[in-house]
Amino acid sequence: MAGDIQLLRINYEVGWNCDWRCRYCYRFFDCPQSEKEEIFYRHSRFEQIKKHMAGVKHKVAVMAGKGGVGKTTVTASLALQLALEGHTVAILDVDFAGASIANFLHLPHTRLMLGPNGIIPIPGPYGVKVISNSFFIDSEKAVTDFDDRKQELLEEFLAGVDYGGLDFLLIDMPPGTGIEVISVLKLVPAIDGVLLVTIPSEVSQEVVLRAIGLCRKAGTRVLGLVENMASFTCPECGRASQMLARGGAAILSHACGVPVLASIPGDSRVSRGVDAGGGCFLQEQPPPPAALACRELAGAVKSLLAITSVSEAGATTGGGTRGRQDESLASAMPAGSGGAGHGQRPPENLPQILELNYGSVCRYRCRDCADYFACSNPARERLAGQGQLVQRLRRSMALVRHKVAVLGGKGGVGKSTVAANLAVALSRLGKSSAILDADFHGPSIPKLLGVQGQRLHLDGSQIRPVSSPWGPGVISMAFLTERDEAVTWFQELKRSALEQFLGLVEFGDLDYLVIDLPAGTGSETIACLRLLPDLDGAVVVTSPSYLAQAIGLKAIALLRAAGAPVLGVLENMSGAICPDCGTVYHVFASGEMSLAARAGVPALASLPLEEGVALAGDAGEPVAASTGTAAGEIFASLATEIIARVERIVN
Structure with a gap:
């Protein structure tokens, strides 16, 4: 029976059987093989990604480790604040199973379009561009993608999107340290760093330590911590209460040597802003504490990246970055179109291209199929070994x-x-x-x-x-x-x-x-x-x-x-x-x-x-x-x- 205890650990501790599929390897950053990067770059779309992202000045990933800390809200709010300060910004939503950036910005039914240089990001409030898989799936359909499909979709979003010239690309990562996170750290060229969102809860902070450990293995800079829901203020008596814990991110910062960039209080005006179309709280007067914290965060990020003005971030006006993006978007639209989301049909080929990569191609690997429950193949249970496996588990x-x-x-x-x-x-x-x-x-x-x-x-x-x-x-x-x-x-x-x-x-x-x-x-x-x-x-x-x-x-x-x-x-x-x-x-x-x-x-x-x-x-x-x-x-x-x-x- 001691072997069974070892069996629970063998995949984790003892190692893994290297098949040189570095593109899909979960232990890429642990691997001692000197050839791993050459093999990975040869079999991935890294060169295409570099070409399509050449005009992106700064690339920042937003991670959380643990779900439930408001990572998506922080990502969207930071993007909107940077846009309000005059920067060109896009958000890449790689939380495929829980994609909600488009919902935050009220873009759930807008469809992607194909321009002369690739997929055109959807314009949102204050000019923030968005790329998300939520643009081509049913709003109530569960996304059950497994790793190979996630990898393909991520590479498509990185290598097939016309980002043009951007000051900032913010990448909204899913909770945890799974394939999307590993692949972003491998694939995104010259990523500037990672923001880690946490809440003043020891449970959340324990998981953040794991995320910091992964970033350090990958050689990716951790820019800092963002403490969300740091306090809640009673509208009746005015008392600010730390509902979740005391000490919070300051203790975590001391333990891991990562600075706290901002503490954002819980505020119902943020969620009301989401319901009204996203980001409205940022322009309220007088500014609520959450808006002031978002300004502080934007300032801290720019300071860490040594950006002191809009021009230093690479932003341009008129015929520059934003102008080129608008021209690219216009060239993809039918004559007389008012733009995305105005009742015009996008070119038919783009949804077909994305659906082809995204849709189900049966490989008869039923045991690891994301579409198992939607499959009509009468042999699926037999091919998955379902009968024997279920019976064994029922006995145990x-x-x-x-x-x-x-x-x-x-x-x-x-x-x-x-x-x-x-x-x-x-x-x-x-x-x-x-x-x-x-x-x-x-x-x-x-x-x-x-x-x-x-x-x-x-x-x-x-x-x-x-x-x-x-x-x-x-x-x-x-x-x-x-x-x-x-x-x-x-x-x-x-x-x-x-x-x-x-x-x-x-x-x-x-x-x-x-x-x-x-x-x-x-x-x-x-x-x-x-x-x-x-x-x-x-x-x-x-x-x-x-x-x-x-x-x-x-x-x-x-x-x-x-x-x-x-x-x-x-x-x-x-x-x-x-x-x-x-x-x-x-x-x-x-x-x-x-x-x-x-x-x-x-x-x-x-x-x-x-x-x-x-x-x-x-x-x-x-x-x-x-x-x-x-x-x-x-x-x-x-x-x-x-x-x-x-x-x-x-x-």
Whole structure:
């Protein structure tokens, strides 16, 4: 059985079998082979990328490590602020499974067009250009791309787009340290550096350390930290409260030697600006604190890049950069067109080109297919080895009576906090429970349940979950890695690790296994739904934010395609509770209709943003374990409702 423990680690610790496919290698920056860069550049589109990006003066990637920190909001706000200061700016959205930059800027239905020099970015507010896969997919369709398709799409966006002359290209990365992040660090020539967005929460900061470690391995400069949601101000009494933690980014900065560039307070005017079309809060008078923080961030970035004026960034006017882009855009439009988004049809060949690269080409690799649930091939289960695999997992999990997944679609909705507290609440109701942390790039369940730093161990001849002091057992990738070690796995290893976690771990006689899935609708989520066709149901976590709810619809669409029951929606951060006066105020702007109502699924609960919830999580003391608190009662009611719904489904 010791071999099984080693098996859980072998892909991670012992090494990998080099097949010289450096273009797709997840350990590129660890590889000692001197030929790796030559092989990579020979088999990628690096030379085309260099040519198309020759006019881009500065390239900055925005990372988060952990979902849920407002990375996309920071990226878009920084781009808009730089544009307001006179710079030409574009955003490349490579968060393919959770693309929301276009939603932030209210460009969800605009279509890409092809000009004489390549794909034309879509113009947004204040002239900010945008490239995103959301321009050519259905707004409610889940994006289930796996690594090869993501790689191809990323290279197309880097090598096939007519960026023209730009002062800044901001690259909005997905949460974690997966293929999109690795590929950007490999492919983007002369990248100026990375901004790391965090929140004043120890859980988020732990994952940021892993992201910093990856950047340093890649030799990429970390420009600094951006602390989002640093505080929230009560509109009634005026008190600014640190709802998430105290000390925040300053402590992280001291620990890792990376400066804090800005601290952005939580402000409902930001989310109202999103609902109104993005960035409106930046021009409000008098400027709100969030707008002042964005100005500070833009100034810090320019200072780090030694930009003291618009001209030094390479910006031009009239017949220069912006003029050439407008001419290129005009040449791609039919005569008399008013531009993108004005009812004119774009050339038919561009959507076909992108759909060809993006669409499904069957390779009969059903075990690792992103379109598994949409496939009509009657042999898909046999080709995936589905029958044998499912039966083996059912035997190994024969004593696990119920399995419930928790997913959020969009990062930043508090999915892991909900999953951890749900498992604890089930335990307090007398149900034996365990939690499987399937968020390999940003594992945080051990921190939330007070078992951080422990290791998986043998009990006789069996691998058992780590016992938490609050009842649930825990399985997590964090038990196999060091604190600052980034997990850079691609889909095959993540799928294999999930199979091993489900098939090799002895969960014992268990009432409920709660599975915490990562943000998005990628390989871990697809693998979980495929490996567990008898999943009892899924809880979808969202926030009142327009962006979170738009991505939540995609997660629900995926669950329905897989035939997994949707138990309901939990709306997190539905309002903030002032610790001084008790006033409940809205941090996020709420839409006319909730996600549950839009999707036609039950609304399970609304959880307000309360100072004690995040602090308890950082301390490893989940609020569901305490009595007499509002949040604790909500989780108890949630667990009761989940039990009732699961029993109705089973019966």
